[in-house]
Amino acid sequence: MKDNGDILLIVESPAKARTIEKYLGKGYQVEASMGHLIDLPKSRLAVDVEHDYTPEYITVRGKAKILKNLIQKAKRTEKILLASDNDREGEAISYHIKNAILKKYPEVKFERIVFNEITPSAIREAIGSSREIDHDKVAAQKARRILDRLVGYHLSPILWAKVKNGLSAGRVQSVALRLLCEREQEVEEFIPEEYWTLQANLEKSNKKFTAQLVEYKKQKPVLKSQREVEAIVKELKNLDFVVKDIRKVEKIIKPKAPYTTSKLQQAAASRLGYISRKTMRIAQQLYEGINIGSDRVGLITYMRTDSTRVASSALGQVRDFIKQYYASELPPKPNYYSMAKRAQDAHEAIRPTYVDKTPESIKDSLSKEQHKLYSIIWEQFVSSQMNPAKSSTTSVDVEVGACLFRTSSTKMIEKGFQKVLKQLASKEKKNVLPKLLVGEQVTCTGFNPEQHFTSGPSRYTDASIIKTLEEKGIGRPSTYAPIISVLQDRYYIVRKNKQLVPTTLGRIINDILIKSFPDILNVNFTAEMENKLDKIEEHNQEWIAMLKEFYPPFKHQVDHVMDTLESIKGVLDEETDFVCEKCGKKMIKKLGRFGFFLACGGFPECRNTKSVPLADCPQDNCNGKIITRRRQGGRGREFYGCTNYPECEFISHFKPLNQSCPKCGKFLVEKTDKKRGSYKSCINPECDYLHTIDEYANENNRSEIVNEESRNSA
């Protein structure tokens, strides 16, 4: 039976499998499960709530081939090493694979091995210290899985019944939506207040510098109007500006930890402007391997991780690298970094696999985007093991009358880890001060009063909502990007210049869920769930008991809401002035699977539907309308084209505003660029109409803009 005595080692990721196979060589076969193979079916609840919450597990759709292959290989193997990730989900994956194989070949021998890094020594060590499957951990995963199923598959149908088919709710997505809605409300409720600052333009020995008013009559100045600022300026006329105090403060700036998934997404967003999905897609490419010369090289470690830990071999390599190129910045001992409380630490931090492959040295083998992302990963990692930087800030106080003006200048006195930063280098402008002495007089050449408005909370972006979710322990590295996608797919939120903005639908859903299920729509729900799962893992609680405590009251509430909540189906439908060309009735704007569309008000007698016309086609001799379009499969960015395509080939990727150009009458679009910000522009290339969108900055118009967006985006 065992004609081939190879040992079969099973991991989750195929890229990992390739690497490990290379390390182990002869005598081993390494296969990948590609995640879970066994799970609850998608089509039904599949949890027997009457009988101890027994789950009904099936082979995941699309994974039968993989499972079959593993079972076949098992027949001819000496033993199987179950090496899925060292976390709760990984334990369950191993457990299910073992069960599936045992069903067919009961005599196969299994060992569970775990490693938290992919290095030859870690793998050898893991093989030498195998263990049994941890059934408590498996039970915790089962409890988590079933609870999420019960919550999701009971809440969603309430939304189908009361609001609209196809909607969804769940422990994670609904809390994320709540956070987004609450932030939006704060943004709306914020009232900007006017305030003024006063800058003095000063000069000493022909060197100019500026200082800000920081004290007036020994108090922090509160300047509400131009009048107040002008009064102060008037007071200072003909008075002497004298240097009152000079202070020097040195500051140690420590390098930061190598990236976790969440931190990488945040850095890629702020440094490179990538949304989370894009970051993960590019990181996956770097992880799976890039052709460099004739070799395929996995350039980074696994990109879905919550850990800042670094393999000791990699620490050795990076220290050698630093010693060679930045010898003075090598600390005596490696730097270690703390982790999130709930970190499962199954993988290393995200780091380059070969530190000597510098971003510059492999630039030609990478796409631009790959190179940028690799650069920040490489720089963050190398700098994390270097000495701190030191800055020195000189603050100068200048007194005049009842006023104190202050200026400061910061310079780096030891660059430390910053020597290695290029893509991650900070781009601060520095303020150079002339040599000054206490008691010296300086010349004032004028004042710059400036009007400001207090700014309220900012909306969430991919990066900041993920940061918040991670801090609250909600979601996992593998789900951060998909959480945002699902909220978008459901039309609960839209992206507006990288900001995440709830739609009317999103707010309606959120209101219903919060009112009906306050316990679940709560960040503490997940925290408490995790505590219970910990107890299950520690063998201090039965998973069934946990569900028995949760489910009956929850189900009671589900039934109650289903019975009592009034249906608001069609609440989003809107009458329009568009007339059905088939029957003459008015058309209604509705939200469908592919976005908003117009349906005939005479349904079901008249089943006419069409896209929402956004504007008239600007082409000469064309009577078409501009509608939202997308590439096949709904892929790519939406763009705007003519209904007369292909006869009319008009195309634009700027969304038509509901306004016509005051100069030529064609439609206006909104454009954004870095210098100008948002502005209106005429679609007609022969028309030069340009206008800054002033009201865009005005908070009062915000909800209107959002509504427009949510209605039109398709």
Place this chain on the structure above:
DNA sequence: CAGTGAGCGAGCTTCCGCTTGACTT
């Protein structure tokens, strides 16, 4: 930075967390 072209929607959906490709329901 430039380039981006199907046509449908009116119902059978949905969860979270693992993992990558992509003719099967």
